[in-house]
Amino acid sequence: MSSTWMTTRAWLLMLPLLVVMVAVIGWPLVDTVSLSFTDAKLVGTGGDFVGFANYTNMLSSSNFSRTLVTTTLFAVISVAAEMVIGVLAALLLNQQFHGRAVLRALMILPWALPTVVNATLWRLIYNPEYGALNAALTQLHLVDDYRSWLGEPGTALAALIVADCWKNFPLVALIALAALQAVPRDITAASLVDGAGAFNRFRFVILPYLAGPLMVALVLRTIEAFKVFDIIWVMTRGGPANSTRSLSILVYQEAFSFQRAGSGASLALIVTLLVTVLAVAYAALVRKTAGSAT
Amino acid sequence: MLKTITKTLVGAVFAGGLLVPHAFAETTLNALFMAQAAYSEADVRAMTDAFTKANPDVKVNLEFVPYEGLHDKTVLAQGSGGGYDVVLFDVIWPAEYATNKVLVDVTPKITDDMKKGVLPGAWTTVQYDGKYYGMPWILDTKYLFYNKDILEKAGIKTPPKTWEELGAQAKIIQDKGLLKTPIAWSWSQAEAAICDYTTLVSAYGGDFLKDGKPDFQNGGGLSALKYMVDSYKSGLTNPNSKEFLEEDVRKVFENGDAAFALNWTYMYNMANDPKDSKVVGKVGVVPAPGVTGISDVSAVNGSMGLGVTAVSKHPDEAWKYITFMTSQATQNQYAKLSLPIWASSYDDPAVTKGQEELIAAAKLGLAAMYPRPTTPKYQELSTALQQAIQESLLGQSSPEDALNTAAKNSGL
Numbered sequence A: 001m002s003s004t005w006m007t008t009r010a011w012l013l014m015l016p017l018l019v020v021m022v023a024v025i026g027w028p029l030v031d032t033v034s035l036s037f038t039d040a041k042l043v044g045t046g047g048d049f050v051g052f053a054n055y056t057n058m059l060s061s062s063n064f065s066r067t068l069v070t071t072t073l074f075a076v077i078s079v080a081a082e083m084v085i086g087v088l089a090a091l092l093l094n095q096q097f098h099g100r101a102v103l104r105a106l107m108i109l110p111w112a113l114p115t116v117v118n119a120t121l122w123r124l125i126y127n128p129e130y131g132a133l134n135a136a137l138t139q140l141h142l143v144d145d146y147r148s149w150l151g152e153p154g155t156a157l158a159a160l161i162v163a164d165c166w167k168n169f170p171l172v173a174l175i176a177l178a179a180l181q182a183v184p185r186d187i188t189a190a191s192l193v194d195g196a197g198a199f200n201r202f203r204f205v206i207l208p209y210l211a212g213p214l215m216v217a218l219v220l221r222t223i224e225a226f227k228v229f230d231i232i233w234v235m236t237r238g239g240p241a242n243s244t245r246s247l248s249i250l251v252y253q254e255a256f257s258f259q260r261a262g263s264g265a266s267l268a269l270i271v272t273l274l275v276t277v278l279a280v281a282y283a284a285l286v287r288k289t290a291g292s293a294t
Numbered sequence B: 001m002l003k004t005i006t007k008t009l010v011g012a013v014f015a016g017g018l019l020v021p022h023a024f025a026e027t028t029l030n031a032l033f034m035a036q037a038a039y040s041e042a043d044v045r046a047m048t049d050a051f052t053k054a055n056p057d058v059k060v061n062l063e064f065v066p067y068e069g070l071h072d073k074t075v076l077a078q079g080s081g082g083g084y085d086v087v088l089f090d091v092i093w094p095a096e097y098a099t100n101k102v103l104v105d106v107t108p109k110i111t112d113d114m115k116k117g118v119l120p121g122a123w124t125t126v127q128y129d130g131k132y133y134g135m136p137w138i139l140d141t142k143y144l145f146y147n148k149d150i151l152e153k154a155g156i157k158t159p160p161k162t163w164e165e166l167g168a169q170a171k172i173i174q175d176k177g178l179l180k181t182p183i184a185w186s187w188s189q190a191e192a193a194i195c196d197y198t199t200l201v202s203a204y205g206g207d208f209l210k211d212g213k214p215d216f217q218n219g220g221g222l223s224a225l226k227y228m229v230d231s232y233k234s235g236l237t238n239p240n241s242k243e244f245l246e247e248d249v250r251k252v253f254e255n256g257d258a259a260f261a262l263n264w265t266y267m268y269n270m271a272n273d274p275k276d277s278k279v280v281g282k283v284g285v286v287p288a289p290g291v292t293g294i295s296d297v298s299a300v301n302g303s304m305g306l307g308v309t310a311v312s313k314h315p316d317e318a319w320k321y322i323t324f325m326t327s328q329a330t331q332n333q334y335a336k337l338s339l340p341i342w343a344s345s346y347d348d349p350a351v352t353k354g355q356e357e358l359i360a361a362a363k364l365g366l367a368a369m370y371p372r373p374t375t376p377k378y379q380e381l382s383t384a385l386q387q388a389i390q391e392s393l394l395g396q397s398s399p400e401d402a403l404n405t406a407a408k409n410s411g412l
Helices: A002-035 A054-060 A062-093 A100-112 A115-125 A132-139 A155-178 A185-193 A198-226 A229-235 A247-258 A262-292 B002-018 B039-054 B065-078 B094-099 B113-118 B150-154 B163-175 B189-202 B219-231 B239-242 B246-254 B266-271 B313-325 B328-333 B343-347 B356-367 B378-393 B397-408
Strands: B027-034 B057-063 B088-091 B135-138 B145-146 B258-264 B283-289 B303-310
Touching: A002 A262, A062 A155, A062 A198, A062 A247, A062 B145, A100 B039, A115 A132, A115 A155, A115 A229, A132 A198, A155 A198, A185 A198, A198 A262, A198 B258, A198 B313, A229 A247, A247 A262, A247 B065, A247 B266, A247 B378, A262 B150, B027 B039, B027 B065, B027 B094, B039 B057, B039 B313, B039 B378, B057 B065, B057 B313, B065 B088, B065 B258, B088 B313, B094 B283, B094 B303, B094 B378, B113 B356, B135 B313, B145 B150, B145 B266, B150 B283, B163 B219, B163 B258, B163 B283, B189 B219, B189 B283, B189 B378, B219 B239, B219 B378, B246 B258, B258 B266, B266 B283, B283 B356, B303 B313, B328 B343, B378 B397
Parallel strands: B027 B057, B027 B088
Antiparallel strands: B088 B303, B135 B303, B145 B258, B145 B283
């Protein structure tokens, strides 16, 4: 008797939460899915059922494939760089030195800034006429002339990646730093006694402790990077010549600028699916790493 | 939403608590404005205060968003059922707003005095399909600004009258070593680039659309883009123009780094403000040039209007507010930031004083204002054209191919 009552009571207790979840996640999702099969406009009513037309049109358009490549490049390179820089920063901040506390606090600053502020800041740094980057590079004689970093397809994406890294590596660093402090001192001391070099000590003694938390950081950052919108919108609006247009910008243009709600919904779902696949794959990896680490 | 409910509740409590037989019939209007350029936020508040002083039974809640958010905010507010009574709209939106029933048709409310008094070009800001969807409020076009000092040093007596001449004068300035790249434009992947392009399309006598189909890939539309590409490749145009917005152009011009720049009215008074600018007193302004045998001057219609939304519960009060905001008296009072829509204002010394040169340019420019196409698919068309312009400038595509692709992707 008691076990069924317990189960019932558990469900009863969870009911309010379930209702909220259905209302805020379930219903909008169902609505988006049904919208994606219509040619509905943003303003006005309904829209007619068009089957998979939105999906086939979108997947076969050159805009989509090009944007997917751009977004993937952005996500892969910026996340990889953030992971490496983040771990290096954490290793540095884990050392005992004067002013460490101040440096740790300062490091959080870029991450704490709103993205729009960060993007505006970098737009000023990259300014082709009066930007700090051009001034620094010419004074160091690395370039002869001021360059248009955000105006050339060859450098615009790279410039965006740098700005994104600057903002987001502190998150990785923070997570890594927390994990580093969990590494028992006697183990690192023992490895020193055994004569392990710096690299080997990191690879075989410290990294296993970092692997789990770093996987979490990797999952979070990859999902975020795939959905990138604001930093690009503020800095280049997807230009020059669409060379920095991300999937989220494409969704925004389709749904809001062009007001094709149906088509925009289908694209949003395609992006959601892509991100979900990535998240699931990563989650499996996390489980594996976490398992091997212990 | 929550705010509205709270307000309604507070209102109900008051109305119930007072129990006065002739309760004060107060109407509250919600109005959406833009937080930049032309009239400043403080000015709009001052104008509105003057209106509420004259009409104590009407209250106006003002909300300001950047230009980039104006369209989406208007449309989304409408879509979600709430929304504004009065909205500021750009000249490119009436077609879409009329088709999607965002704005009310106010044709019967436009009086004969209004029809006669307002500059004919200004009306194109609020018209679609022969109907009026509001009153023009900010009258604007792009002018050719020039640095008098640099032109004088180069031995140039008069500013250019044709686009060809502009190139020739820029070449002289460049050859004399006065500036490396004398011309600045706003060619970033944004609406700004379309405004510069439209100015050139009007100079070359081109059409955006013919019988509802794209026509910018032929004739004047093609010549306009070719001019941009030539000017860019010749090195006379500042190559950074392809990432500039209007504010970037202003900074370059105010720093004395451009001999010529295309920009809106607002740059005139700002470039003459010693707080901001190094070229105070050297700012020349003329209408954008023409093309020999085709046009004398060129201009894009960059005006904005005020309209009543279809969801407004107080359309009469909303219209009263709009009439006040667009009245000649109000506009004359704030003419330093945005020129009036009323023809006779330009002969009023109170308006012209201190900006005679700008007014002289405005008389020619405003009369020649060329509209961007009125179509519900405008945003799509604009996005396709922005891409075509950038691809041509970057040499990824010839102007012909780029415009043909844009025509295919324009949604028309």
